[in-house]
């Protein structure tokens with residue numbers, strides 16, 4: 014049996030959700046640029062924003078590996094605000110300069126920020142005009158990564174959604190896998206699907222603009238990331254059909270995800286087993302090693318990336334952990350439903366955030382592991398709580414069978430470390 | 441609009457956070473969208489702080505705009521006061537809130553708190569982080585400092601230390617100890633580790649010691665004017681400057697001061713023969729104005745380096761920086777454009793960079809060693825051990841800091857003697873850097889000749905150049921090319937190489 018069964022005691026899909034609206038401790042959507050610009054090798058992300066936006070990108074990136082990375086911020090100055098400078102002209106000038114210096118750029122994203130939205134700079138107009146000016150060499154699109162509209166991973170969602178309307182039309186029956194994955198992981202996935210005989214696979218985002226990602230009424234799409242609500246809606250508007258499935262984390266998640274595709278494309282159970290048996294066994298073995306340190310331990314998720322629900326499903330079902338609270342910035346039933354079905358009833362499911370109240374709850378619960386943002390991790394460690402910073406889950410390859418052990422390892426390492434450190438006198 | 445990739449300074453509200461996070465018993469209510477909470481990680485991750493910065497962000501969203509952002513602010517303000525029970529609060533806007541013009545200061549003042557409410561006006565679209573810290577500290581001092589009698593004994597305040605500062609924690613400890621030895625007690629050190637109640641006591645001191653002009657000068661000037669407290673102008677960084685600083689303090693309090701120099705080791709370390717090899721190493725300095733100016737003196741007068749260039753990212757320091765650069769015979773680079781700094785370093789090809797974490801990245805790329813001497817800094821620049829850069833122990837630390845990236849004297853000698861030996865070959869790098877030594881880049885820092893003045897290296901001269909150890913090869917190439925250009929030559933032969941060597945011999 015390939016499809017994981019819902020827990021006997023029931024899942025969490027119908028569990029009451031604690032909805033909170035208060036102060037949040039999360040990144041804005043601009044952060045997605047950090048991984049998107051590595052994925053799309055001919056794209057440049059130009060944020061129209063403030064010094065804060067530039068500083069956020071720099072701080073979230075952590076290291077500055079590239080002299081001239083493929084992202085930058087056009088920082089608004091007083092003349093722009095006072096209306097002394099025409100924003101549209103300023104953008105044209107900066108873009109022209111940039112494209113002249115970087116002929117390798119084939120797609121340019123104008124990314125909106127809180128300041129550009131509050132003063133209503135029309136980036137769509139700018140993108141349309143610039144597309145005409147720089148066609149056919151460069152395609153210019155726009156989306157918002159602002160903190161007043163997007164939370165962390167929603168920036169990738171907004172970016173991909175902006176690409177959907179301009180994808181070429183196709184009548185072909187193709188599988189479209191949606192969500193940025195590290196190249197090595199993407200190749201593994203294509204390998205698995207190929208071995209099942211599914212070769213007509215496209216990816217969004219593609220590594221380069223020239224790749225043949227297209228969409229149409231015969232497109233079957235599946236999400237590889239759980240934060241792509243807008244992109245989902247945009248694809249449905251183009252007539253594509255969504256394959257609902259749990260997300261491909263761990264053995265069960267990966268198997269269920271692949272099985273949903275296999276069913277849609279008529280892959281025989283025998284073929285499916287031939288392709289997946291060996292990597293499944295490897296994944297189980299790798300998970301079991303890390304799970305030694307996780308079994309019987311409790312976990313508490315702060316809302317961050319929308320990966321929380323699928324990850325809680327993985328940790329509870331495959332690593333033997335108990336979830337106390339699973340917070341997600343947003344919950345979409347169509348997208349998170351399959352994972353909620355499998356997540357054993359018990360944890361408090363929460364949506365949104367009031368960070369002070371949530372901190373009160375985590376202090377009362379004292380979980381063995383807390384998954385939270387970088388701003389909270391050290392302060393909670395100082396209070397004796399082991400933490401896993403959530404951003405690493407987005408930056409590290411964690412999808413599919415071969416990474417399942419690494420994924421479990423990300424969670425077990427902080428707990429193991431806590432056990433290893435001994436500073437008391439031996440006596 | 442101005443396209444920026446990497447920035448030396450954050451926005452001014454991050455400066456305000458550096459003050460608030462450094463202090464105790466103060467809370468900052470910041471009207472800002474959720475994404476601005478990223479700033480917490482600067483403190484919790486880079487500086488490894490074990491507490492959340494005392495900042496409440498209102499985290500308004502698009503749907504709140506036009507309806508009720510003002511109420512959101514008031515609620516956040518009330519909840520912060522109730523929950524954290526601060527002795528005082530500072531309130532202000534981030535860049536986005538500045539545009540929606542809710543006037544957090546005005547609103548908070550109408551809320552009838554029984555603690556001081558200090559409004560901040562930090563223009564996000566024209567000023568930056570250091571200004572934000574300087575202005576915030578100044579506003580706090582101005583609101584809280586109370587007129588009072590001087591302490592009986594001679595005491596001073598130490599001004600300017602903040603969270604996320606370069607070595608502030610240890611510098612303040614070192615200077616506190618130095619002053620104590622001189623018979624001067626510290627009344628209050630602020631903002632770092634001070635409470636609002638401490639700020640109120642500041643006017644009791646006889647003088648102010650301004651360690652960090654970038655973040656404390658406005659407060660120092662205000663205290664001088666309103667509380668008649670003179671402040672020190674010399675920053676005690678390096679041996680000479682520390683001695684000057686002691687003399688300046690003595691002058692202010694009208695007493696000859698004699699410091700205990702028994703722990704000071706830099707002068708002998710620098711005079712001992714192994715250090716001969718430091719002579720004339722060409723260094724480029726970049727960072728905040730105060731650190732660069734003080735470090736330039738150390739580099740030239742206490743290490744025997746040659747200053748190849750210097751500059752700062754904060755325009756506020758442009759004038760004194762230009763004056764000092766002129767005195768040192770170089771042109772000052774005043775810019776916050778990272779790419780311009782990189783181009784300048786590439787053109788000058790110094791043997792070492794003294795800079796910020798940004799220059800460390802530049803150095804990595806160009807294969808030039810770098811010592812970090814100024815903020816902005818990264819997690820590795822917050823050492824666990826005590827490592828001030830000010831005072832006499834600071835001077836000792838500086839010697840180590842500046843020598844470490846380089847090949848040590850005796851080793852340099854051996855490398856030259858046995859350059860073809862399998863262990864001492866070029867690519868081995870300094871022995872104390874292990875496997876992670878900066879890979880000596882075979883392509884020398886000087887880029888391939890291009891443009892109009894094309895300089896051709898003849899094959900045997902190129903081969904001869906390869907025999908020069910890697911850590912001086914870049915300099916040799918550059919000097920030879922400069923010499924050849926001056927002589928009007930377009931080809932470099934072995935003879936030209938050695939003529940140039942003789943020409944530049946020191």
Ligand code: SF4
Nearest residue numbers: 041066126127160475
């Ligand atoms: S929250 Fe808004 S202002 Fe802050 S960094 Fe994000 S886009 Fe920029």
